[in-house]
Amino acid sequence: MNLEAEVCIVGAGPGGALLGYLLAKSGVSTIVLERHKGIDKEFRGEHLNKEGESLLKKYGLYEKVEKAGLLLMDRVEYCDRGHVIKSIFPSDGEEHVGIHVPQRNLLSVLMKESQAYENYRLMMGTKVTGLILDENGRVSGVHAHDGTKEITIKSSVVVGADGRFSTVRKLAELPYETIRHGYDLLWAKIPSPPGWEPTIKNALVGGRQLALFTQAGGWIQIGWNIEEDSYPHLKKQSFAPFIEKAIEAFPEIEEALLEHIQSWDDFILLKVHSCHCPAWVKDGLAIMGDAAHTMSPTGAFGINCALADASVLSEVIIEALHFHDVSESQLRKFENKRRADIEKLQRQQLEKEAAFRDHFEVFAMAH
Incomplete structure (x- = not known):
């Protein structure tokens, strides 16, 4: 099966689902791939x-x-x-x-609202297996399969919204540093x-x-x-x-x-770990949410960061498509707008974890 879209989003968690909605609503042809067949994933940030x-x-x-x-x-x-x-x-x-x-409630709303647009397509149970590169080495789509057939999707931009063990990040050879907690x-x-x-x-x-x-x-x-x-x-x-x-x-x-x-x-x-990625973008590709900056569970920042990523990245992608420029330098506007906030929150998580005992010290001293 051969498909085409302006944007292919890999991962239909809250960040990927919101990004798909915002792009589709703006008239961008969008395909969202999700390797799970349903949206009932347990024990996620909610x-x-x-x-x-x-x-x-x-x-x-x-x-x-x-x-x-x-x-x-x-x-x-x-x-x-x-x-x-x-x-x-x-x-x-x-x-x-x-x-x-509940993640099911949030995702069901985002997906239902997105499917109101003819330029939107959601493909559940579909796993990405490779990136497509053009003659200049730029990312121009993905190879995937749904268990029964091979799928090729040509796109101007590929977005990895596929979580802490991101397949897209690995395929794009974007390095990352693990932060232990x-x-x-x-x-x-x-x-x-x-x-x-x-x-x-x-x-x-x-x-x-x-x-x-x-x-x-x-x-x-x-x-x-x-x-x-x-x-x-x-x-x-x-x-x-x-x-x-x-x-x-x-x-x-x-x-x-x-x-x-x-x-x-x-x-x-x-x-538990968090991660730091030195780069979130390449020509024709961006990673977001936990794929770009895995958060620890402390403070429940993960889902909120992913939603904020989607908001910023949608604007950057829409501008990139408008000017026919999906280069690394153009897509880096997303990274430049979000990186400082993310790194600040990751520092706060480590500080909160180190200071957790402090909430109990005054009581312990009094008893």
Whole structure:
């Protein structure tokens, strides 16, 4: 199968999906490829901050996502053995301290809105296998397959929005430097107890962060920091003491924990790292979101950064197509506008992780 489009986006996560919508809405012929067959990927960043919220409102999408389902967080709490020792409430004039948006709800809105345009095409279950280069060595499309047939897509611009293990980044031979954070993360999900309020709760367990993120639909997502690369060793130990520590930290979820988290297999491991890419663009190609600057889970910046990338990159691509200039120098306008903000946030993540204990020190000294 041979196809053509002005822009081919690889990856239909929040950043890639928003970029596809913005380009299609602007009249740019756009093909979006997603290797998964569905949009129900578990345990992804799903919390919007003010930046993410304002972008959805800017493009008239927030109310549609709100209708699909989201949840405003009332406060952030720091707890010690079931007692709240510190609370953070919304600033004056703010309604919340963050918004949980199930990824399915966000993506379904972005894809539905995009498919209203005839110049937009979404291809699920389609994996990129190679880049097409023209006679001058510029990227001019991709090779892909959907499991049954080979697909060739010619395009003026290829965008890698395909996440922290980006295939496009690898195929384009764009180097990256891994930033270690000293921890990995265990994720799990349990039903929220009756009367549970929309909060983000944090505890210090064994010197590491244990967090509860309230989710829309009556769920709590558990995020437990463990020492980097320690999971194989942990899995050889008894599970009981591990879960007992969680119950001691948050006794209010004891029943749900005992019912739904009964072995190591009930957790999903996330290997935590961030990354720095010296370059995000080449002639005819750009990478964005986690492909360009993987974020750690701290502060839930990842999804918001990807949405902001999409907003800036859409304008840069539209200008590039208008002037028939998709060179590296033209596409670098995207990188130049976003890099400083991204690197600042990555520094903030490291600082927040190093300072997490500080939230509990005053309480510990008093007791």
